[in-house]
Amino acid sequence: MTVARKTAISPLAAVLGGGLTAAVLDITYAFVAFGLRGVSPARILQSIASGALGKAAYRAGAGSALLGALLHLAIALVMAAVYVAASRRLPALNRRPWLWGPLYGIGCYLVMNYVVLLARFGPRPAPPLEVLVGGVAIHMVGVGLPIALFAARAALSPPLPTASSPPERPSRS
Template identity: 45%
Template sequence: MEHPAVFVLAGGLVAGTFDIAYACIFWALKRGVPATRIFQSVAAGLLGQASFAGGGRTAALGLVLHYFIALSMSIAYYLVARRWGLLRRRPVLCGAGYGLLLYGVMNYIVVPLSAAGPGSKDPLWIALSIAVHVVLIGVPIALFTRRAQGQ
């Protein structure tokens, strides 16, 4: 049996990859924005607008920060699920709820308090972002957590 950390790590990496892939694809198709700029927008949470003048270094920082956040989300779910069995028994339902919670926390608390400035108000971006958080972030984290806890 594999160590639970393997599955918790996998949950964060899968969720983080789905999330960043979605952002890159959406903005590339909608406005021709390169992936580097998407990564820099994550780094802008720490560096503000200076992030966009930092080239590859700030893009790399943004990508590292993005995966750090995704891994933190996975670890948090795992730790709570150790104590609250419902999160393990109903991973799809609870994962969907967790994804919705994550969307709210990130977009109404974390980003506004960061140096990044306001996020996009594009209605399609918002609707798809909520769906992505529910289906491609929360649910995978919950499913990997269930596996980490031997179910």
């Protein structure tokens, strides 16, 4: 019987893999959950674009839906980049991605909903309990966890040089 070995990936691959996975899982959840409430995917993406365009996003058609998709992806990539960078400095994050990833997902949910959206749109009514629970759950399992798992794979590669460490010299043979 052969044992599969985990292979290292670069930190950039971890950011891209974790961010893309998180973006796809999160938006798929939104399409399904809010689709069951009668909201179209285009409207969901336009609501993301409304962070940049305001109410005009809802009148801009497919262009603002595309902008919303790109913004959603960019936000997920930033979330992944932050975690991967932190995991390079705090190796404990890589030893327990099944714990730290979901906790990071909760943090992402809180920052997005109670810092970013609050700053952009002001106070909003509390969401229905099922929306709150679903939002937290998808951020734990669909955002934080995949980002942490990709970061843990990147931790198998050598650490990045710091400003205080001298560059490696090629050996003379």
